[in-house]
Amino acid sequence: MASPxxxxxxxxLAVGGLSPLALxxxxxxxxxxxxxxxxxxxxxxxxxxLVLLMASLACTPxxxxxxxxxxxxxxxxxxxxxxxxxxxxxxxxxxxxxxxxLNALLEDLVKRPFITVGFTALVLLVPLAVTSTNRWVxxxxxxxxxxxxxxxxxxxxxxxxxxxWRVKQDVTEPLIYGAVLAVLFAVRxxxxxxxxxxxxxxxxxxxx
Amino acid sequence: xxxxxxxxxxGSEITPEPLYxxxxxxxxxxxxFAGTAAAVAGGLYLLSGKQRRAMDAYVPDAGRxxxxxxxxxxxxxxxxxRTPYEDVTTYNNFYELGLDKNDPARLAHLLKPRPWTxxxxxxxxxxxxxxxxxxxxxxxxxxxxxxxxxxxAWSMVIPWLGFPLAALLSRVKPTSHARYVSFTTLMDPxxxxxxxxxxxDWPYVEGLRLDEAMHPLTFMAMGLYGxxxxxxxxxxxxxxxxxKYGFKGIKSIVRISLTREQPFTTWNLAGPExxxxxxxxxxxxxxxxxxQATERRIGEGLERRPTLxxxxxxxxxxxxxxxxxxRKNY
Numbered sequence: 001m002a003s004p005x006x007x008x009x010x011x012x013l014a015v016g017g018l019s020p021l022a023l024x025x026x027x028x029x030x031x032x033x034x035x036x037x038x039x040x041x042x043x044x045x046x047x048x049x050l051v052l053l054m055a056s057l058a059c060t061p062x063x064x065x066x067x068x069x070x071x072x073x074x075x076x077x078x079x080x081x082x083x084x085x086x087x088x089x090x091x092x093x094x095x096x097x098x099x100x101x102l103n104a105l106l107e108d109l110v111k112r113p114f115i116t117v118g119f120t121a122l123v124l125l126v127p128l129a130v131t132s133t134n135r136w137v138x139x140x141x142x143x144x145x146x147x148x149x150x151x152x153x154x155x156x157x158x159x160x161x162x163x164x165w166r167v168k169q170d171v172t173e174p175l176i177y178g179a180v181l182a183v184l185f186a187v188r189x190x191x192x193x194x195x196x197x198x199x200x201x202x203x204x205x206x207x208x
Numbered sequence: 209x210x211x212x213x214x215x216x217x218x219g220s221e222i223t224p225e226p227l228y229x230x231x232x233x234x235x236x237x238x239x240x241f242a243g244t245a246a247a248v249a250g251g252l253y254l255l256s257g258k259q260r261r262a263m264d265a266y267v268p269d270a271g272r273x274x275x276x277x278x279x280x281x282x283x284x285x286x287x288x289x290r291t292p293y294e295d296v297t298t299y300n301n302f303y304e305l306g307l308d309k310n311d312p313a314r315l316a317h318l319l320k321p322r323p324w325t326x327x328x329x330x331x332x333x334x335x336x337x338x339x340x341x342x343x344x345x346x347x348x349x350x351x352x353x354x355x356x357x358x359x360x361a362w363s364m365v366i367p368w369l370g371f372p373l374a375a376l377l378s379r380v381k382p383t384s385h386a387r388y389v390s391f392t393t394l395m396d397p398x399x400x401x402x403x404x405x406x407x408x409d410w411p412y413v414e415g416l417r418l419d420e421a422m423h424p425l426t427f428m429a430m431g432l433y434g435x436x437x438x439x440x441x442x443x444x445x446x447x448x449x450x451x452k453y454g455f456k457g458i459k460s461i462v463r464i465s466l467t468r469e470q471p472f473t474t475w476n477l478a479g480p481e482x483x484x485x486x487x488x489x490x491x492x493x494x495x496x497x498x499x500q501a502t503e504r505r506i507g508e509g510l511e512r513r514p515t516l517x518x519x520x521x522x523x524x525x526x527x528x529x530x531x532x533x534x535r536k537n538y
Contacts, residue, residue: 008241015241016248020256034310035299035506036362047256096510107499114497165497168360169478170307170407 006070010077017081020048021088038096045089046118046166050159052082053125054181057152061187076132079152083129086122118162124155156181284425284450284524285353291364293433295506300440301358302459303407304393304400312440319399319460321437321444330465331386334379340444344430346379347371351434352427352448357489357519359453363503368448369431374422382418382466390415390471391447392463400460408474414447414458415471415485417528425450425524451518451525453487484538488529489519493538 024041027033033040056078059071098104108115128149130136137145160181163174223231298313305312305319324340349369357363377389395411397403403410420426427448430437437443442459449456455475465471475483482496491501491514502512518525529537 006240008237008244012241012244013248016245017252019245019249020252023253035295036309036504038504038510039309039362044256048252051252051255097504099510099512104499104502111494112497169303170405 006073009070009074013074013077014081017052017077018084020044021085024088038092041092042089042097045085045092046163049082049085049089050156050163050177052078052085053152053156053159054177054184056082057156057181057184061184061191064187064191080129080132083125086125090119090122114162114165117158117165121155121158121162124151124158128152128155153181153185284521286355286365286520287353288355288365289508290353290367291505291507296364296366296432297438297440299506301360301454302402302440302442304402304410304412304460305440306402307407313438315401316439318401319394319439319443321439321460324444324462326445326461327463328376328380328465329463330390330467331383332466333381333383336380343376343445347375349431354425354427354448354450355519356448356450356454356457357503357515359455359483359487359495359500361495361498361500361503361515362506363513363515363519364506367433368427368429369434369437370427370429370448372424373426373428373447374424376428376464377418377421377466385468386466387418388415388467388470389418389421390465390467390473391458391461392465393458394460394462408478412458412474413472414456415467415473416449416456417470418466419528420449420525423525423528425521451489451521453483453489455483456487486529486534486537488525488534488538489515490517490534490538491515492517493535 024033024044028037028041031037056075059075059078062071063069094100094105098108109119110116128151131140131145131148140148160174160178163177164171167174299309300312301309302312305315322340325337326340326343327335327337329335348371350371351367351369353365353367355363356366373389391414393410393412394400395403416426427450429442429446429448430444432438432441437446439460442457442461445461446459447457447461470485473485475487476485489500494500500515503515504512516522
């Protein structure tokens, strides 16, 4: 059986993608993360979750624009990496920052939209991670699977909102992520409209 | 030794061509794998690790404070463990020198604390603009070990060097109309490049009620840990109000005005729902985005401490706010 092109791509992505997390796990306990290690870990895991989620959302638009096929084959790895960082981010908050205080978690979830929004994004990613296998794609059927996985856009948008609310004053950086997300979304909407026009055009040519 | 030509290896030992090609393919793939993994790791780190990039081995070179230092009476000092000097001088909020916590230490060299003058004006009988060294020569320096609670729910314990604000105010003699004191930070985008960006309304302005300003805990710091104040901590002169959130402690002061009306203050203007004029440390009033009930003491590991009303100075200052609804006047 011929091996797929670029057999090294997904393993490399997984190893490279997980290495910042490994570095955090090694440096944190050694006090190499600066005076406020928990804050440093929270900021980094949160940002990486958003970056990787947006990278996974960039795959299809990149394919549409460039014609390359390899982006689509790393989409799952990117999505699972994003989910890993989102979990690491939440666990850092719950265990290291709040000392596993469920009261503090509940209070934050109920009273603080900043936390509610971030937590919702994480919850939305859970079914996507669970159904990321080929077997689940078959079980759901591709159209339904695809509809479900559009939730990734909602999660990313919530992630951007969480980021905007996180910064104290200067919202430049989160807004850059928001703008990139909007561009990715626009490419897809454009493609969907093009397809629809093509369908109606061909339907007009070949009346049933 | 035989002079026969070297025997060819038996055919069974010759690598079959497909395998030979596969090995080359394997090596090539291994190289691509390593290169891609390294590029992905490096890219992600560059994108997300800026807060953690090494502190540039910043060594503050502010000298020892010379001249006599009267030990504080000690009645206000906390005996809690002091936050290490390195943490106090590399983990700062001083947006004029950058938004990340380690930016101010990196950019500290841009701020020149000498020569420096401080204007004292408004409702005072003796308005004047005074050279910083002359101003400092008016007072004997004291050390005060205070808790510092940031509105972001972290805290430190810092040995400040300086003098009570009340001593300065008494010297310039407030008029009977003076009810508030406002403070202004240096406005100079060359020395404070953060002022080139409109993150806040520059220059930074803070204020106190006159009775708060005259309280014996309210302190003007020109040093910490027995050394001149490093620029990132607000050289050459800053305010320290230990029962209020840290943002009240305005840095690098060039102007002190006594006023009749409550002055506008920078963070209150930027986010009135989040940052009040009083900004007294209060575990019962949450910030809209996080609880203020607990805090992380920098340098103390993972356990959070409960936050105390008025940052543990309630006995000294609670009476200033008798009859005031602290939920409304946060």
